[in-house]
Amino acid sequence: MENKNKDLIDYLLILGDNSLILGHRLSELCGHGPSLETDIALTNISLDLFGQVRSYFQYAAELTGGEASEDTVAMKRVDREYRHTWLVEQSNKDFAYVIGRQFLFDAFHLPLLEQLVNSKDEMIAAVAAKSIKESRYHLRFSSSWMERLGDGTQESHQRMQTAINDLYPFTYELFEETETEKLMLEAGIGADLKAIEATYRQTVKEVFAKANLEIPTAPARKTDGKKGIHSEQLGFILAELQFMQRAYPNMTW
Amino acid sequence: MKGNPIWEVFIRSKNGLEHRHVGSLHAEDAKMAMENARDVYTRRQEGVSIWVVESKHITASNPSENGEMFDPAKDKAYRHPTFYDLPDELEHI
Numbered sequence A: 001m002e003n004k005n006k007d008l009i010d011y012l013l014i015l016g017d018n019s020l021i022l023g024h025r026l027s028e029l030c031g032h033g034p035s036l037e038t039d040i041a042l043t044n045i046s047l048d049l050f051g052q053v054r055s056y057f058q059y060a061a062e063l064t065g066g067e068a069s070e071d072t073v074a075m076k077r078v079d080r081e082y083r084h085t086w087l088v089e090q091s092n093k094d095f096a097y098v099i100g101r102q103f104l105f106d107a108f109h110l111p112l113l114e115q116l117v118n119s120k121d122e123m124i125a126a127v128a129a130k131s132i133k134e135s136r137y138h139l140r141f142s143s144s145w146m147e148r149l150g151d152g153t154q155e156s157h158q159r160m161q162t163a164i165n166d167l168y169p170f171t172y173e174l175f176e177e178t179e180t181e182k183l184m185l186e187a188g189i190g191a192d193l194k195a196i197e198a199t200y201r202q203t204v205k206e207v208f209a210k211a212n213l214e215i216p217t218a219p220a221r222k223t224d225g226k227k228g229i230h231s232e233q234l235g236f237i238l239a240e241l242q243f244m245q246r247a248y249p250n251m252t253w
Numbered sequence B: 001m002k003g004n005p006i007w008e009v010f011i012r013s014k015n016g017l018e019h020r021h022v023g024s025l026h027a028e029d030a031k032m033a034m035e036n037a038r039d040v041y042t043r044r045q046e047g048v049s050i051w052v053v054e055s056k057h058i059t060a061s062n063p064s065e066n067g068e069m070f071d072p073a074k075d076k077a078y079r080h081p082t083f084y085d086l087p088d089e090l091e092h093i
Helices: A006-027 A036-064 A070-075 A095-116 A122-150 A154-175 A179-186 A193-210 A233-247 B030-041 B063-073
Strands: B006-012 B020-026 B049-054
Touching (some): A006 A233, A036 A095, A036 B030, A070 A233, A095 A122, A095 A154, A095 A193, A122 A154, A122 A193, A122 B030, A154 A193, B020 B030
Antiparallel strands (some): B006 B020, B006 B049
């Protein structure tokens, strides 16, 4: 029997899974950052993202009912049930990839939240209101590093441009409206991706200019992460994310 | 490597009047030092104002000179404002 809230639940997954997977990727850096200060900064961002995930998933679990909890939502779905975009799945190849991925997400996340504070769904509006300040700081951090690395040494510039060339084609998926997002927008609950895209491309233009980086012209990667089709990277991510919960069901600390 | 110097971090708490020294960190420049200080030293609501100063700009007293620097103040009670008879009309001093 279909849950009458299925579209809203799906939307909460679309919102939460980007933060979940990106938060997970950042957590992989714990103890491995290029410096003590950046290690703490990146894991702080990870924690901020997980805080948002908890709010979205507690709500989703409530709407799902039964035995669902934030933990089952986060860790007991199969790969095709995750709704994040391919951008956040990309690995921590080097610091330029970490910063590139972060900036390309933050520049999207902030305008997304700025729209969601006006959502007709009070819970989503509340989560967005709390998350906005965090996201503003994330964008400040990642923009700063984009500029430092892009407009830095020859090596940092090269690595940053290489990372951007690889990551930029994944940004188009952020703005492809799924059926769920269309329904949510019509209901006054969800964000307008087309409006966000304009802000996004402008932010990218400004920061890339300061960072002395070229905006790649390669075609978009046509990926369907929001529909549950993911790259092989997700397999490795879920193996780590879900292992304990699946090997020792209902384990507690 | 000549870059990436050390900075000293000072934080004023919400109810405090002065910035207190809380530690140090590495950063390339003032902007990065400020952001690093925020990330490393304000995670638990330690404060609402941050000062960062490159360590090289701080001059510290030499502990081996503590004798002549600080001992002479020890037995000079007349330097403390405790020898006045305050009139009763003065309420708020």
